Amino acid sequence: MDLSQKLAILSDAARYDASCASSGTARRDSRDGKGLGSTEGSGICHAYAPDGRCISLLKILMTNFCIYDCAYCVNRVSSNVQRARFTVDEVVQLTIEFYRRNYIEGLFLSSGIIRSPDATMSDMVRIAQRLREVESFRGYIHLKTIPDAAPELIDQAGLYADRLSINVELPTDNGVKAYAPEKNPATIRKAMEDVKVRKEIASERSYKGKRGKRFAPAGQSTQMIVGADISTDATILQRSTRLYGDYKLRRVYYSAFSPIPDATAKLPLIKPPLAREHRLYQADWLLRFYGFDVGEITAARPDGNLDLDIDPKLAWALQNRGIFPVNVNTASKDMLLRVPGFGTRTVGRILSTRRHRHLRYEDLLRMGASLKKARAFITALGWTPGALTDSANLRACFAPPPKQLSLF
Numbered sequence: 001m002d003l004s005q006k007l008a009i010l011s012d013a014a015r016y017d018a019s020c021a022s023s024g025t026a027r028r029d030s031r032d033g034k035g036l037g038s039t040e041g042s043g044i045c046h047a048y049a050p051d052g053r054c055i056s057l058l059k060i061l062m063t064n065f066c067i068y069d070c071a072y073c074v075n076r077v078s079s080n081v082q083r084a085r086f087t088v089d090e091v092v093q094l095t096i097e098f099y100r101r102n103y104i105e106g107l108f109l110s111s112g113i114i115r116s117p118d119a120t121m122s123d124m125v126r127i128a129q130r131l132r133e134v135e136s137f138r139g140y141i142h143l144k145t146i147p148d149a150a151p152e153l154i155d156q157a158g159l160y161a162d163r164l165s166i167n168v169e170l171p172t173d174n175g176v177k178a179y180a181p182e183k184n185p186a187t188i189r190k191a192m193e194d195v196k197v198r199k200e201i202a203s204e205r206s207y208k209g210k211r212g213k214r215f216a217p218a219g220q221s222t223q224m225i226v227g228a229d230i231s232t233d234a235t236i237l238q239r240s241t242r243l244y245g246d247y248k249l250r251r252v253y254y255s256a257f258s259p260i261p262d263a264t265a266k267l268p269l270i271k272p273p274l275a276r277e278h279r280l281y282q283a284d285w286l287l288r289f290y291g292f293d294v295g296e297i298t299a300a301r302p303d304g305n306l307d308l309d310i311d312p313k314l315a316w317a318l319q320n321r322g323i324f325p326v327n328v329n330t331a332s333k334d335m336l337l338r339v340p341g342f343g344t345r346t347v348g349r350i351l352s353t354r355r356h357r358h359l360r361y362e363d364l365l366r367m368g369a370s371l372k373k374a375r376a377f378i379t380a381l382g383w384t385p386g387a388l389t390d391s392a393n394l395r396a397c398f399a400p401p402p403k404q405l406s407l408f
Contacts, residue, residue, distance in 0.1 A: 324377040
């Protein structure tokens with residue numbers, strides 16, 4: 001099998017791994033003529049696919065051979081898929097040559113488990129080490145590490161990679177035991193804790209004021225499969241909240257499970273729409289930056305799931321119409337952040353402008369506020385929603401129109 005054939009197989013096999021751009025990492029560039037690549041400016045361009053995933057990196061698996069048989073994974077040992085494997089030299093060559101041709105701005109590397117977790121992790125570390133120390137590559141590197149690997153190998157990975165990620169796999173321990181019995185949730189948590197502690201140690205200064213060697217400067221993230229078990233959105237978001245707090249994660253990535261017809265599948269799997277993944281990302285954002293809690297976001301439906309037709313903030317506002325409309329000239333920052341259509345930038349502009357004068361409806365338009373959503377929940381000079389806030393068909397103004405189903 002030649003290199004192009006391997007690339008076709010292993011880049012396609014990596015599509016289920018959620019990746020990210022290089023935000024938050026150390027500033028490095030090669031404008032001084034030394035080395036190759038950059039993590040700032042035009043070195044990493046943030047390009048996103050329609051489903052929200054960043055596609056700015058060369059995202060590949062080192063191999064899709066795997067000794068594990070996780071029921072939700074297309075690359076499980078019992079799956080009937082075409083297999084391939086890159087050597088260490090091939091991954092290094094691809095990264096450098098693709099970068100020189102301006103195809104990519106960094107590397108996202110994951111892998112199936114071959115021979116043993118230590119053997120696989122060792123090859124991934126060698127790739128990152130070669131890129132940094134031999135090829136002087138200064139671009140972005142994200143390694144998806146293997147929790148069962150020896151701690152010293154993950155330590156080495158953090159010295160060369162900008163970001164490390166360790167997958168928690170599923171929202172609950174019972175889900176992991178049922179669908180991936182060869183993986184141990186306790187081992188996964190310990191590996192994530194080790195990365196957090198190692199990063200904290202690296203950020204501390206010695207008695208002489210010197211910092212230790214940088215360790216995964218862009219932090220760690222994790223990925224959670226959504227829809228491979230029966231966990232509700234409330235359960236998923238509660239687990240994410242704990243993960244952010246316990247391990248100081250930069251991001252939890254939600255990956256909608258899409259089963260592939262396969263006679264070897266052992267468990268009945270539930271297929272969620274990509275819309276569910278999108279709503280979870282929106283809810284995650286509200287939890288981290290808008291002051292919401294899980295109970296508020298998931299209260300709109302009795303089953304603990306998010307409304308797929310409208311975004312979580314709008315769903316919350318429709319359930320809590322009694323506190324609306326709010327006056328943009330007097331409302332607190334926390335309350336303004338809960339207005340549908342108002343983002344953090346819009347709220348910042350409102351707060352800075354109203355120090356000098358009262359705001360009119362037209363001022364909000366100029367600020368870029370999404371008044372299509374917000375107009376029913378605010379008052380301003382020259383604007384009051386009247387009976388619109390309590391209108392019985394207000395939700396229908398935002399939800400997509402019903403579609404006639406086909407009979408065939």
